[in-house]
Amino acid sequence: xxxxxxxxxxxxxxxxxxxxxxxxxxxxxxxxxxxxxxxxxxxxxxxxxxxxxxxxxxxxxxxxxxxxxxxxxxxxxxxxxxxxxxxxxxxxxxxxxxxxxxxxxxxxxxxxxxxxxxxxxxxxxxxxxxxxxxxxxxxxxxxxxxxxxxxxxxxxxxxxxxxxxxxxxxxxxxxxxxxxxxxxxxxxxxxxxxxxxxxxxxxxxxxxxxxxxxxxxxxxxxxxxxxxxxxxxxxxxxxxxxxxxxxxxxxxxxxxxxxxxxxxxxxxxxxxxxxxxxxxxxxxxxxxxxxxxxxxxxxxxxxxxxxxxxxxxxxxxxxxxxxxxxxxxxxxxxxxxxxxxxxxxxxxxxxxxxxxxxxxxxxxxxxxxxxxxxxxxxxxxxxxxxxxxxxxxxxxxxxxxxxxxxxxxxxxxxxxxxxxxxxxxxxxxxxxxxxxxxxxxxxxxxxxxxxxxxxxxxxxxxxxxxxxxxxxxxxxxxxxxxxxxxxxxxxxxxxxxxxx
Numbered sequence: 001x002x003x004x005x006x007x008x009x010x011x012x013x014x015x016x017x018x019x020x021x022x023x024x025x026x027x028x029x030x031x032x033x034x035x036x037x038x039x040x041x042x043x044x045x046x047x048x049x050x051x052x053x054x055x056x057x058x059x060x061x062x063x064x065x066x067x068x069x070x071x072x073x074x075x076x077x078x079x080x081x082x083x084x085x086x087x088x089x090x091x092x093x094x095x096x097x098x099x100x101x102x103x104x105x106x107x108x109x110x111x112x113x114x115x116x117x118x119x120x121x122x123x124x125x126x127x128x129x130x131x132x133x134x135x136x137x138x139x140x141x142x143x144x145x146x147x148x149x150x151x152x153x154x155x156x157x158x159x160x161x162x163x164x165x166x167x168x169x170x171x172x173x174x175x176x177x178x179x180x181x182x183x184x185x186x187x188x189x190x191x192x193x194x195x196x197x198x199x200x201x202x203x204x205x206x207x208x209x210x211x212x213x214x215x216x217x218x219x220x221x222x223x224x225x226x227x228x229x230x231x232x233x234x235x236x237x238x239x240x241x242x243x244x245x246x247x248x249x250x251x252x253x254x255x256x257x258x259x260x261x262x263x264x265x266x267x268x269x270x271x272x273x274x275x276x277x278x279x280x281x282x283x284x285x286x287x288x289x290x291x292x293x294x295x296x297x298x299x300x301x302x303x304x305x306x307x308x309x310x311x312x313x314x315x316x317x318x319x320x321x322x323x324x325x326x327x328x329x330x331x332x333x334x335x336x337x338x339x340x341x342x343x344x345x346x347x348x349x350x351x352x353x354x355x356x357x358x359x360x361x362x363x364x365x366x367x368x369x370x371x372x373x374x375x376x377x378x379x380x381x382x383x384x385x386x387x388x389x390x391x392x393x394x395x396x397x398x399x400x401x402x403x404x405x406x407x408x409x410x411x412x413x414x415x416x417x418x419x420x421x422x423x424x425x426x427x428x429x430x431x432x433x434x435x436x437x438x439x440x441x442x443x444x445x446x447x448x449x450x451x452x453x454x455x456x457x458x459x460x461x462x463x464x465x466x467x468x469x470x471x472x473x474x475x476x477x478x479x480x481x482x483x484x485x486x487x488x489x490x491x492x493x494x495x496x497x498x499x500x
Contacts, residue, residue, distance in 0.1 A: 002298035005033040006235050012036075021045045030055045035296075037205045037233045039063060053077060060233070061203055062105050062174075065112045074106070075122045104131075104166075107174050108139045116430045117145050123429040123449070131163055133437045138167065138338065140431060141346070148348040149393045154415065154438045155338055157352045161188050161331040165196045168343050173207055182218055183342040187335045190219055190328040195226055198246055203233040212245055223248050224270035225325050227289060232296035236264065243267035250274060251314040255307045261299060265306075268293060271314065271321075278308045360408045365471040371409045372482040378402065379417070380486045389491070392421040408442070409478070415439045416454070416483055416495075423452055423494050444476070446498075455496040456480045 012029045015021055023046060030036070036059035041047045048066050050073040056063035057077060065071050106112065106126075116123060117140070126132055134156050141151045168184055171177040185193050197215060201207040216222050224247040230239060240263055252274035254265040269277075276286060283290060283303040294301055336343075339350035363371075378384070379395060387394045395417050404410055419439070422432050429449050436447050436454070444457035456476035473481075480497035 002033065002296070005035065005296075005298070008032050009034045009036075009235055016040075016043055016046065019045070023049050023051060027051050027055060030058050034059065035233060035235050035238075036061045037203065037235075037238065039204055041066075042206075056105060060105065062107055064107050064109050065115075066109075067111075071112065071115050074112075075125055078125050104135070107170060108136065109175070110143045113139050113143045113145065117428045120429045120449070124433055126430075131160075133434060133441075134159055134163065134338075135167065136430075136434050137438065138344075140434065145428070145431060147393050148346065148350070149396050150418065150435070151338065151346075152348070152350045153396055153418075154435055155350075156438070156441070157337045158333050159336045159338070161192055161336055162196050162200075164188065164336050164343060165193060166200055169197060169201060169207075171345070173201075173210060177345050179343065179345065181214055185215075185218070186342060187332045187340070189330040190222070191225060191325055192329065192331055194219060194222055195224075199231065202231050202242070202246070205234075205238070208242060208246070212242075216246060221248065221324065222246075223321060223324065224250065225272065225321075226270050227273040227276075228268055229270050230268060232268070232293050236260070236297070239264070240267045251310055251317065252278075253309050255309055256303075257305060261303065261306075264297060264299065274308050275314070277306075278311065360475065361471075363407065363409075368409050368475075368478060371405075371407065372478050375410060375413050376482050376485045379413075380483070382487055385486050385488060385491070388417060389421050389424055389488075392418040409475075412439070412443050412475075412479060413482060415443075416445075416479060419454060420483065420491060420494050423454065424491055426452075443479070453494055453496050455498055457498050 008029045012026060012034045015025055015029075021043075026046070036055065039062045040052045040056060041062075041064045046052060047064075048070070050069040052063055053065070053070055053073045054077065055061075065074055104126075113136075116126065116136075126136060137146075137151055137155060140146045141148060165184060165188065168179060169181060172179040172181050184197075194215070197211055198208070201211060229247055229250075230243045232239070234242065244267075247270075250266065250269070250271045252271050254262060254269060254274060254277070256262040256265065273286075273289065276289075277283070280286065281304055283306075284301055290301075293299075337350075337352070338344050338346055339352070379388070379398070384395075384398070395414055399410070399414060415435070416439070419432060419435050422428075422435070433447060433449075436445055439445060444459060446455040446457055447453075448455070456479050459475040476497055477499070480495060483495055484492040486492055
């Protein structure tokens with residue numbers, strides 16, 4: 001138990017709530033070590049201060065940016081992500097696998113998205129997010145920086161279940177969107193839903209209380225299947241309190257002569273981890289698992305003289321636990337997308353426009369060469385290209401009217417044409433980089449913002465079978481030669497190719 005950190009936390013929140021709040025004192029207390037179990041944007045006397053960013057990052061807590069000073073501080077710190085002198089701001093991300101780069105501590109309100117859209121120097125600062133594609137794409141639509149057609153065409157149609165949980169809760173809880181959070185459970189089973197929503201948001205005491213009332217209370221048997229019951233964001237008394245509430249009690253029990261250590265371990269450990277400790281003589285054997293907790297609660301790394309009891313009781317019900325896990329460890333992949341009205345308040349009917357082609361060489365070279373000729377003739381001529389340059393959405397509408405075949409070549413060409421139009425008109429590098437990131441999932445591209453060019457990287461034909469035909473040129477060369485076939489020299493010069 002870290003007595004100093006507990007005292008610092010008490011003093012921190014007392015000062016935070018005072019009318020004459022001393023921010024230098026808050027900052028110094030944070031440097032010494034605190035448990036920051038609530039976001040600072042809830043406190044009006046500090047929410048606009050630039051050091052909110054520092055304190056939030058130091059303590060792995062959510063934050064919002066409201067003004068230029070905070071934005072500049074955020075940019076400054078994130079540029080130092082790999083600088084050892086700034087390790088105190090990011091070490092928690094790098095030690096905690098569930099939040100390797102902050103998923104995402106920065107809540108994307110309208111102010112920060114507007115700033116990034118208009119900042120062509122620091123446009124890529126969000127690259128440290130766990131998701132640098134669909135997450136910002138959604139907020140670009142929400143704050144009217146892209147059309148729904150652009151989102152519809154570039155979005156992924158099978159979003160990861162953990163991203164769904166994160167986004168839906170952030171929208172509902174922090175941005176007050178009218179969404180029923182328990183709708184998530186229609187598409188994501190309790191095994192994934194219960195654990196993930198707690199592991200992302202248990203750092204915020206008010207969010208955790210909301211989850212207890214509106215999620216956990218809807219589950220009949222919310223057992224902890226994972227190693228840890230709760231993250232170390234709380235003083236001991238609160239940690240013990242909430243650990244008892246968010247899951248049903250463990251079956252195994254950690255027994256130790258020191259009552260405080262015994263209580264702490266039973267609060268933080270799930271049965272999975274206690275099971276692993278059964279035949280250990282020291283916690284040191286599992287040091288890496290506890291590393292994050294050693295730091296936060298200062299218990300001895302060579303802790304020994306403990307016993308794990310209740311093995312017989314566990315053996316009696318382990319088959320039932322296993323069955324419950326199997327029954328609830330599912331998610332409905334086809335429903336995890338932005339077009340699901342139960343999960344997202346997007347006022348447009350979206351379509352699943354892009355089909356994953358498991359073998360991009362399904363078509364013969366002759367067929368793909370025909371696609372290229374047809375595309376250049378119908379979309380890159382002197383009549384259609386100016387319309388596209390004026391409004392990048394135009395090519396999407398035209399392809400729908402033309403009933404253009406939905407294949408890999410055509411889909412990638414439309415994407416690159418839209419990106420090229422934005423580059424041609426010197427539009428936001430932030431928007432361009434997000435659309436490129438979404439396209440790179442299917443086509444290797446390199447964006448040079450200084451030169452304002454997009455390079456088609458070499459495409460390996462590893463999908464081709466030995467018996468299939470040899471192509472005289474690869475996809476990247478076909479994309480390059482097709483998109484540069486216009487009479488507009490400025491547009492053509494936006495594109496490069498890397499040959500094998």
